[in-house]
Amino acid sequence: TALPHVRAIPPYPPGRPIDDVAREFGLAPATIVKIASNENPLGCSPKVSQALTALASGVNLYPDFDCYELTHALAAANGVEPAQVLPAAGSSEIIQLVARAFLEPGRAAIIPQYSFQAYIGAAMSVGAQGLFVPAQDFAVDLDALLDAVTERTTVLFLASPNNPTGTLIAPDALDRFVDALPEHVLLVIDDAYCEYVEPALRFDSVAALRRRRNLLVMRTFSKIHGLAGLRVGYALGDPDLLGVLRRLQVPFSVSAAAQVAAVAALADTAFAERSRIENAQERARLALELTRRDIAFLPSAGNFLLLHVGAGAELADRLMRQGVIVRPVDGYGLQEWLRVSIGLPAETDRFLAALDEVHAAAR
Numbered sequence: 001t002a003l004p005h006v007r008a009i010p011p012y013p014p015g016r017p018i019d020d021v022a023r024e025f026g027l028a029p030a031t032i033v034k035i036a037s038n039e040n041p042l043g044c045s046p047k048v049s050q051a052l053t054a055l056a057s058g059v060n061l062y063p064d065f066d067c068y069e070l071t072h073a074l075a076a077a078n079g080v081e082p083a084q085v086l087p088a089a090g091s092s093e094i095i096q097l098v099a100r101a102f103l104e105p106g107r108a109a110i111i112p113q114y115s116f117q118a119y120i121g122a123a124m125s126v127g128a129q130g131l132f133v134p135a136q137d138f139a140v141d142l143d144a145l146l147d148a149v150t151e152r153t154t155v156l157f158l159a160s161p162n163n164p165t166g167t168l169i170a171p172d173a174l175d176r177f178v179d180a181l182p183e184h185v186l187l188v189i190d191d192a193y194c195e196y197v198e199p200a201l202r203f204d205s206v207a208a209l210r211r212r213r214n215l216l217v218m219r220t221f222s223k224i225h226g227l228a229g230l231r232v233g234y235a236l237g238d239p240d241l242l243g244v245l246r247r248l249q250v251p252f253s254v255s256a257a258a259q260v261a262a263v264a265a266l267a268d269t270a271f272a273e274r275s276r277i278e279n280a281q282e283r284a285r286l287a288l289e290l291t292r293r294d295i296a297f298l299p300s301a302g303n304f305l306l307l308h309v310g311a312g313a314e315l316a317d318r319l320m321r322q323g324v325i326v327r328p329v330d331g332y333g334l335q336e337w338l339r340v341s342i343g344l345p346a347e348t349d350r351f352l353a354a355l356d357e358v359h360a361a362a363r
């Protein structure tokens with residue numbers, strides 16, 4: 001029999017894949033728009049395809065266990081030592097490693113309300129308590145997080161920009177938090193969307209690593225680098241801490257394809273910059289179109305917007321029938337909201353047209 005605390009974990013609700021929706025509703029896959037999983041609508045750097053083609057003849061060999069090239073490229077790009085870098089199969093893998101290394105029954109992880117669902121799943125998977133701390137006006141309440149810390153707290157997850165709200169913690173406030181959080185708590189800063197933040201507002205998580213030892217920074221290649229399908233991310237942190245996490249990793253968890261693709265993607269800074277700029281432009285345009293329609297949304301620093309729509313899951317279902325896949329967020333207790341990723345202009349237009357049609361039909 002499966003362990004009851006494992007059975008109690010809420011299943012992760014991924015965005016529906018295009019082919020899946022095409023099959024169910026009898027639609028042609030090419031006509032479907034998926035703006036549900038905060039993926040990069042520009043694809044990935046063309047340098048990635050070149051690197052993957054070159055790799056094709058070597059897939060009979062195991063990947064580099066230590067991810068030497070990727071680790072060194074990440075160290076150089078971030079101005080840290082290679083020993084402060086741990087590549088992994090997406091930040092999702094890092095979240096699980098943290099849970100297994102730092103949590104157990106009797107220990108607790110502090111999790112801000114309305115934050116990435118994998119945090120609570122990871123805490124529950126090892127029988128630890130996940131302590132939700134209420135948000136304030138949908139934003140993270142840093143003082144309340146500090147107040148929630150007890151002797152039993154060993155991990156605190158914090159994402160900025162946060163998924164699914166898109167909210168950003170002011171960099172100076174986050175700096176103060178890094179210094180104020182008791183040292184016995186491992187602070188996990190989830191930087192999944194950090195590259196989308198305009199440079200003047202970006203939190204310097206590498207500088208924070210120099211001030212706090214019990215800090216882990218998680219990054220991913222799934223978002224701005226457009227490699228979600230390859231599963232690669234990394235942690236930055238203290239070498240001893242990363243050594244602990246490394247012991248728990250599935251051997252060779254970062255595939256050879258993921259390693260070469262990530263190295264190529266990291267080198268193409270122009271692609272990432274273009275992705276950031278086009279995302280900001282399209283996010284502003286979608287915001288304007290929503291305002292015109294009297295639809296409220298939260299200010300977002302990420303590559304998605306959280307819309308106040310009434311019945312979120314029902315609207316998502318109606319849109320899906322028209323070939324537009326968006327993300328209901330009822331699993332976060334946000335039944336009246338819908339998360340929409342920033343797509344290409346044509347994808348935004350398809351979304352808006354489908355939305356207008358649903359609203360017209362309701363009238």
Ligand code: PMP
Pocket residue numbers: 037038089090091092093116159162163190192219220221222228231232233
């Ligand atoms: N953190 C946050 C805040 C996310 O939104 C996501 C992806 N939805 C992840 C981590 C996981 O990303 P990945 O495992 O693809 O690196």
